[in-house]
Amino acid sequence: MTSNIIKANIMVALMYPASFYTSSLSSILWIGLSMISITVLTYQSPELGGWNKHQLFAVQGVYSIILGTMYFMFGENFKKLIRLINKGDLDLLLTKPVDSQFLVSVGENKIHQLSRVLGGIILLTYALSALHVNVGIRDIIQFLFFMLLSCIIIYSIWFLLVTLTIWLTNLFNIDELFTHLTGLSRYPLEVFRYLNRYLFYLVLPLVIITSVPTQIILKKPDLWLMIAAVLVAGILFFCSRMFWFFALKFYTSASS
Template identity: 35%
Template sequence: MRRNLRIFREFFRTCLVEELEYRSEFLGNLLSSLFGIAIAILTIQIFFFQTDQLGGWPYADVLVLLGIFNTLQGLIDFALKPNMSRLLQNIRKGTLDYVLTKPVDSMFFVSFRHLVFWRLVDVLLGLGLVAYGLWVKRYVPTLSDLLIFLVTLFASLVLIYALWMLLMTTAFWVIKIDDLSFVFNSFFETTRFPIGTYRGWLRIVLTYVLPAALITSTPASALLGNWSVGATLITVVVAGIFLWLSRLFWRYALRSYTSASS
């Protein structure tokens, strides 16, 4: 673990130096992020012109949920997204050899080698929206709320990472899929709204098969004081199970990898 942390620190440093070479892009990216979150808030307000609740959640609670979604989206775009597309290319071209020959855990390397720092703006905007939602609700989280929120938010990140790795690892066999990331993004978009907004088989799938209900709803509920020890434990356990499965699947997939020298 310590070795991986040292390696990540080097990834962080080198990527930050690269990002600082293009400072002029920051303003444009900031405006783009502000526009995106403004559109998201406008969409929520349009819904609430017709109803008092969305999936059983009042307006302020949905703002908190949307803020958490945006925070997670920023973290995904900061670390995961720039690496997953490169993973597909490395598998297809057989250039994953470059990673496998290094004295470092291959799954860790392909997951965090490239970082896009300006996407952290989305994290800050998301946290700002969370704070605004709490202000609208006139609710001040207790210390217990904040601790449970941090635990469930971290578990959500682990779950997101594990689900995406499980999907992307299928590229070792399904090499003709143009962009597996699009599949994951479509799934992640479902967490933008409370799980109660979905009906029928879709709600069952997003709750029990692909645990989208845990990703944003659980941290939001924790921050709003509606958490329970049972729901927190379930989130942590599910995240741990999926991370373990993604690790096993990655190791199994490497046996099917055909390198550029094969």
């Protein structure tokens, strides 16, 4: 079944080659210009919130891998979910004997987002080699575990936002808001230390998405932030499930 889904998604990507090329080009451009921006920003001040140029490259690489993966996995499915809710066609999925949150979250993949993931991996590898960081198997396992937690955090925030469309059926720019929310993760936590305490805690879940995995791969982990990442991922995922089932009580179908 999985291989059929993958085949179908590859065929869709091949049907629209222009989309594939523009997406790949924008990923390359985005990564290139991010590197130039960081080089400019750290030109006279070698550190930004205690992070040097190559460490900031690593943050951008991690950001690109996580966001690319999330858009690859869920981008199309959440768009489809909004359309289903808008047209009142969601009940076709709700009647199936499978967990509804799982069913609305998977199925279609945006293959061309993988160019963003690949770009992120190249940027991260370059940063690690420039910093002369020796990465062992244990570091990679720890890194992947916290990347998974970051994905859970992003998934939960995104799903919470998309669930709002059950009440706000006219909402069609959730995607853009989500992209800008995750923009907070492009820079390390220390950049936001000038925020007042309440605002800082508000942006914390978004900022730890990239900060924690990057700290781990750079071998400067912060135990408190690691604990925070585990807690935030657990709490947000739980909230996303509870909110989804609560919202379904208010869903009104158009067909039945």
